[in-house]
Amino acid sequence: MPRHHATPRRFLLCPPAHFKVTYSINPWMDPTKPVDVPLAVAQWEDLRDRYRSLGHTVEELEPRPELPDMVFAANGATVIDGRVLGARFAHPERAAEADAHLAWFRARGWREVREPVHVNEGEGDFAVTASYVLAGRGFRASPLSHGEAQEFFGRPVIGLDLVDPRFYHLDTALSVLDDRGDDVMYYPGAFSPGSRAVLARLFPRALVVAERDAAALGLNAVSDGLHVLLPQAALGLFEPLRERGYEPIGMDLSELLKGGGSVKCCTLELRP
Template identity: 75%
Template sequence: MITPRRYLMCPPTYFRVSYAINPWMDPTKPVDPALALFQWEDLRDRYRSLGHTVEILQPLPGLPDMVFAANGATVLDGRVFGARFANAERTAEAPAHREWFLGHGYAAVHDPRHINEGEGDFAVTGGRLLAGRGFRSSHRSHAELQEYFGRPVIGLELVDPRFYHLDTALCVLSPDRDDVMYYPDAFSPGSRAVLARLFPGALIASRADAVAFGLNAVSDGHNVLVPAAATGLLKPLRERGYAPVGVDMSELQKAGGSVKCCTLELRD
């Protein structure tokens, strides 16, 4: 039985690639805002058709990356650990997220001291939190996260700038079963060893599926919404008992984000 999830999403009303803060972004390449909106609406509607609730964060002009709602916070047990963005271009997104949570009944909202980009670098699995570092989130945010949620935090070093957030290199398929998929070469040797010890039965993604944003996916424990171009993940996901759902997010991927980047889970 699938437990209905609550997600927070932000429409790509002001989506553009007007600056470059990761290797995927190229301001010289045109972006089709209408297509980006169509793809975003398709993702939203798929969640709803699967029985999940989608809450909407209203976008603000001048913040083209606000569509990537996953970066704005980490929510666990109804408590919110806010974001503090690494790049000046995204700084104003953090207070917009904070205002949304405070206005929607969340009493415990933490304003962080250290740089972190929400679920971009933090993932919940079992009784632990996985925490990426190396390009955006500071290692100092890991201790702050652990202190706030009271759960052990496992730090993972990212070494390939194409996988600048943990959610581009690793996806939690089932927190209850401690099941994940990831791309080993995105991590340092020590972090690869940690992942192998923690998740010996993990689904290992190929380079082709990783660069197709295949790990920037969202799983509800059964359905896995995965970028459509990551075709190599479909069969192994089915063999594990999951139902992969291909989603075309190609226009939004021009800014370095896909399914997961657009989706913040509200774990109340």
């Protein structure tokens, strides 16, 4: 069994103080279903506190009343080697979130901060491994954003086509388990045949996930190299992760699922 080690991470999260579902821009969102904001806040606080209990640093982005989806902080930027590539959202309902994120980074002295030309939704569609930046496309991010990211970060960007609208962002279809060892898990049905072939070639030892666990947003997970925080409803992933030497930790973010996100969507990693 592989030996895995946790490494301290730095995360940016945004409290869901103003979370609600008043529009629908993905298949998970239904404005007719009420949102329990106090419960959403309690679930989010449990995630934040769990990160801190594992030795990670959590910083908080101030939520804005007019931006109910700000809780999904992963969409606001991508940070690699201390360089910040901002987001440009596909839907006007979320467009102002990009400026809120850029302002946060600039106010705290991050020097290399770029406002993008092409549509990308941060770590929603960019996943970082030891060797690559994996980049989703098909529902939100523009394919042109991939070249923009490669030029900015100086890392090879691998484009992957998403074909199932339930998995509209890459972080709903694939998760990086060990960013030092290129270990990932993914749901093949979310990808085009060619992209499945690319994933099989790049990651022959990947954990291939069943549809039922992917449909529970089990791939919207965060790993520190050892601990894997994931939706507790993805029951079929816990034993396979343990068999690979990881320690899965189930989280209940059921209220935030009404907006189409879970653990990863709430978590932007600030990579130094």
